Amino acid sequence: MNWILLLLMLGNGILPIICWQSHFMPAQLQLHMKTTSNEVELTLSDIQDEIRQATDRYSFRLISNNAHLATVAPENATIPMALITNGKWTGRIQLNAHFLGEARISVQLHDALFNTSTAPENAAQNDSTVLAQIVRPERVIDHVFVGSIILLMSLVYINFGAALNMEVLQGLLTRPVGPCIGFITQTVGMPLLSYALGVFIFPESPAMQLGLFFTGIAPSGGASNTWSAVLSANINLSVLMTTVSNFAAFASMPIWIFTLGQLIFERAGMEVPYGKIATYCASLIIPLFIGIAIQRWLPRLAQILVRLLKPISACLILFIVIFAVITNFYLFELFSWQIAVAGLALPGLGYIIAWLAAKLLHQNSADALTIAIETGIQNTGIAIFFLRTTLPQPQADLTTVVPVSVAIMTPLPLLGIYLYQRCHGIKMGETSAAEHQRIV
Numbered sequence: 001m002n003w004i005l006l007l008l009m010l011g012n013g014i015l016p017i018i019c020w021q022s023h024f025m026p027a028q029l030q031l032h033m034k035t036t037s038n039e040v041e042l043t044l045s046d047i048q049d050e051i052r053q054a055t056d057r058y059s060f061r062l063i064s065n066n067a068h069l070a071t072v073a074p075e076n077a078t079i080p081m082a083l084i085t086n087g088k089w090t091g092r093i094q095l096n097a098h099f100l101g102e103a104r105i106s107v108q109l110h111d112a113l114f115n116t117s118t119a120p121e122n123a124a125q126n127d128s129t130v131l132a133q134i135v136r137p138e139r140v141i142d143h144v145f146v147g148s149i150i151l152l153m154s155l156v157y158i159n160f161g162a163a164l165n166m167e168v169l170q171g172l173l174t175r176p177v178g179p180c181i182g183f184i185t186q187t188v189g190m191p192l193l194s195y196a197l198g199v200f201i202f203p204e205s206p207a208m209q210l211g212l213f214f215t216g217i218a219p220s221g222g223a224s225n226t227w228s229a230v231l232s233a234n235i236n237l238s239v240l241m242t243t244v245s246n247f248a249a250f251a252s253m254p255i256w257i258f259t260l261g262q263l264i265f266e267r268a269g270m271e272v273p274y275g276k277i278a279t280y281c282a283s284l285i286i287p288l289f290i291g292i293a294i295q296r297w298l299p300r301l302a303q304i305l306v307r308l309l310k311p312i313s314a315c316l317i318l319f320i321v322i323f324a325v326i327t328n329f330y331l332f333e334l335f336s337w338q339i340a341v342a343g344l345a346l347p348g349l350g351y352i353i354a355w356l357a358a359k360l361l362h363q364n365s366a367d368a369l370t371i372a373i374e375t376g377i378q379n380t381g382i383a384i385f386f387l388r389t390t391l392p393q394p395q396a397d398l399t400t401v402v403p404v405s406v407a408i409m410t411p412l413p414l415l416g417i418y419l420y421q422r423c424h425g426i427k428m429g430e431t432s433a434a435e436h437q438r439i440v
Helices: 002-011 049-053 140-163 166-174 177-201 206-216 223-230 235-258 260-267 274-297 299-327 330-334 337-360 365-376 380-390 395-399 401-409 411-424 433-439
Strands: 021-025 028-032 037-045 058-064 070-072 078-080 089-097 101-111 116-118 130-135
Touching: 021 101, 028 037, 028 089, 037 101, 058 070, 070 101, 089 130, 140 274, 140 299, 140 380, 177 206, 177 235, 177 260, 177 337, 177 365, 206 260, 206 337, 206 380, 206 395, 206 401, 223 235, 223 365, 223 411, 235 260, 235 365, 274 299, 337 365, 337 401, 337 411, 365 411, 380 395, 380 401, 395 401
Parallel strands: 028 130
Antiparallel strands: 021 037, 037 089, 058 078, 058 101, 070 089, 101 116, 101 130
């Protein structure tokens, strides 16, 4: 009935055919979170006389599609029709930034008689709206944070090269089943799982999908060896899988980013930073070869570095997570049930899928547990490193919350297994004291 009434009124000339246009200048701008506001120029044109003369009925309203991130100043939120002269109006609109992210500001013609709003005739054009990108102001501590990550990552890979044991790698040829299961579940299963979880949990947030995907394609974390020792799993297999996973990451991470990851970049309206990703992947090879050279020509120094590998790896993960939280308290505001579910689901499902795959292929309990641990524990430090150094703002800040959530949630299932073992006196296998000390 309402549509019939509207058609009758349109035929009688009571409801005019509405045609008008809006143009923002600039159509995109950056604002600093909670510290500044900015102005854009808005031009309304081609406004018909029938509309302009109905000053009590029509008015223009500016609307943000996400008022939590950015809003229009109250004094500019409504433009009365009485201000329109000669079918045109031009003025400055103040935008206020509240939180990280992107918000789109649009203008609509409001009809008070029917309580309806009409978009401009040129709504398909980019300048009919304004995209506000809210970022954090540049701080010295942010540069210190990124620089510290780069330094610690370099030290870890130098130590990793110095600790590289070719005899352990040769074990891949003599007993390939367990390492091959872990290799497939880690380098193929986890990226696919992280992509699927991202689409399912964050269907409307490509940035969060990207954060979860970068976490899923990261290699196995150094904490996996420690947890394998704590849970009485196969430590030798754990060391072998960690070695293979980190070496494979030099090729697997760029491959996944440039293929499946490209779909997420397209949904986010971002370009894949091919140059930066290739550069940072290559830059990690340099400290690795430095470590190998130390092992070859400075064996005594290599022995010292081997002893420092696990403490430095643990410090890297703790430093990145703790520093990221301390310097960016906004992370707590971003935490939602979706973030918590994603942080627990990625490692949790990784544990389960890898354990089931290992048992189906007749691996013993200790090896199956080791494969599950190696698959589920991701190197969140590398994920944060790539997100912070390759993505533009505000995406680099927004996506960091996902690997931080994964780092917090990852130990929970393993802690449950440990408590279960302690309560029931279960011991998977025996590890020599010397080997246990070397790993832990």
